[in-house]
Amino acid sequence: MMVYRTTSTQVLGVLAGIPPLYLSAKAEFQKFQVWVCRSSELCHVLDVGELVHFVNLSSVPIEFRIIDIKPQIENSQFEVCTDGSRIGDDCGFSVCILKNEHPFKIFKFKLSKNNTIFQAELAAINFAVRWVQENGFKINIYTDSQSSIEALQSTRPRSAFVIEAKKNFYLVGNSVGLTWVKAHVDDRVMSSPITMQNWPQLMARI
16 A cells, blocks of 8 residues: 655645735735825834834833923924724724814724724724834824823833834924823713814813
8 A cells, every 4th residue: 555645725824835824815905004094103003903012121222211201392283183993893093183173083993803992092092103204293192091102101111012002102202292082981082083073172171
């Protein structure tokens, strides 16, 4: 009786330089999302889930651990409101950028169903900071996420995601201000996603 060694079709495809179908489909989906949102930042946003792991504190440079985040900066060119939310398995965030009290740009991103509200809130803030890095503007950010601000102010961060956000704040220097806006559960304006329509009411609460 002869014994034959066989190789799966998928392995042969990889050896031949043909990626598995599910990887090709995932790549096409991400390229489609980038095309729809017209944002070079989307690839980084999609990796939020992969950043959720702990790191050794001794490996984090001291300048990234202790950063000075001002509530507001003078001569800001834009006012930015960030918001993260989760309804059922749907999790995402939005970033509303205004210039002279008028909408300038609005970004909306959907995250993985495994992401938390905290991650969505922090991802929104981090996106705004990265937007400053890319464009060289000065902005003031308004968020209702007290936990995100506390995480950024922590001197002993362990989460790689938080450390990444702190690093970006450090790199922009004094170009970004971050202010907490109190949200009320019974206030539909404050608890609803940020839109062009409810921004004036939100600014009136600051």
